Amino acid sequence: MDENMKDKIGGLYFGVFGIVVFLVGILEIGLGVLNKTVHFGPLIFSGYFMLWRGAILFFAGIFYLLSVKKFSDVHQKAKAMVASIMIWIIAGTQIFSIILDSIIGDGSRWFNTWEGFLSSYAPPYIPSIILLPFTLVVAYYVLSNKDTDEKNEMIE
């Protein structure tokens, strides 16, 4: 695909995705301030750090939106990359926590049963985990930029 077209699609994609992330961030901040738990399909808005998570998603959304204009520029791609990293931090630590919780058994046993282990991975999930797969698109743009980056690093 033509580089220009690829970057245009990237800009459009992260523009739409940025709006979604931004809105989810605002929702989490609002629910965090009100100290409310909301369960919606596979999504759950709850937990001690909801306000904090909401603030991070709010800023990640802004970063995505700021990256849209002239997406071909490396500085713009960096903004999308940083926004994705912010979501990876939330989702990554949450997945880490789910994995650890799935190992521990109930009061009578040290380790979880096979059924208990599998059921730990069932929904609901916090919004960042649902958003996670959509952030991976940034990897495509970073990898396609890699050759140019390596050449530039060699020049320096």
Next chain:
Amino acid sequence: MECEIDERWKLVDRIAEETVTYGDGKTTLKDAIAELTVKPLTGLPIALAVLYGFWSFFSAFAGFFTDGFFVRLFDNHWLPWLQGVFPGKGSWYYFILVGDPAAGNSFEAFGMLTSGLFVAIGIVLPAITAFYLYLIILEDSGYMPRLAVLIDTLLHKIGLHGFAIVPMILSLGCNVPGVAATRTLQTKKQRFMMITLLAIFIPCGAQLGVIFSLIPEFAGIILLYLLIGFIFFGFILHKVIPGKSPEILIDIPPYRTPSLENVSKKLWVRTKGFFTTAIPFVLLGVGLVNVLYLGGVIDWLAEALGPLLTTWFGVPKETVGPLVAGFLRKDLAVAQLSAIEMTKYQLISSVVLVNLYFPCIATFIMMMKEGSERGVRGVLEILGGSLLVLATVLFIWGGLLHLIWIMMGVA
């Protein structure tokens, strides 16, 4: 040779002029990301995410080992076994070593071999390991110097510079290496301020572990109150203490992927170093408090200090016991507080009080050691000055919290 900061910059310019050749280069993605992490508008939200990662990782990792394994190991196996085989139930040595014979869990038994070992191994070890692991990854990836640059403007307002973030963050693990790390600060004024502020306001990893394990719902309020105190008293100390606060000069390395070998080596060295100091102090702390209980000293202190504790700070007089234990280990003191009957507001005040009132003995010794480089006068300056600040802060900041509760109608 020591130069003033302006002379250093001139020297840097002169060397750069003679040695650096300029050419055309393109910004790489790594450069662009590095730039975003040091600019305040973009860097602060990124720092917010990095800190979230820290707390989230810390709670998950420490919770997994403490609640998932050590609580069961100590409560279901170690405690009943020890209560069964240890001779002399009701004797003074049973009270010191095993504690309450009717206790149903290691936390409430309060013997050296029960609560002492449980706090040291079951709570502190996972907390410290989680803390150091995350910190080492931040250091080795190159993020820490960027955080120093980012926070420089804020810390300048209280007379410190960005690199003060290193002792601050290290103190969140243990105040002892935090005090040692103040050597990176350039002036006597900055070092004194940093040592004093971190000894008073920064809770160590062990203390954080206990707070997150026992009262996670109040952790945010407690830490926020301490942070505000850090900035407020830092600002006052900056105005009151004479001396210079020079500009920052930091070499920022490029971002790198941390190597597994380096991370594991550093983690091993730091955890081992901390652990070999922590265990004797925790055990000694429990033993000493038990001896003081047996001798009636704690009851006497509670009676003597009761009016001050209840009227000025608004906490129960029984808080005296944990405050004595806090001199040896603050995590132990927080753990002891949870066993005392009080309202949630009194619990928040008590935890803040334990944090403010005195550095633990290991930090105290480290402060003396740092001052001793300038002889007896240096020791007296650091200790005398710090203790004077500490007493003032304790009464103002501890009393203010009580006043807030009164104004809210909850005290």
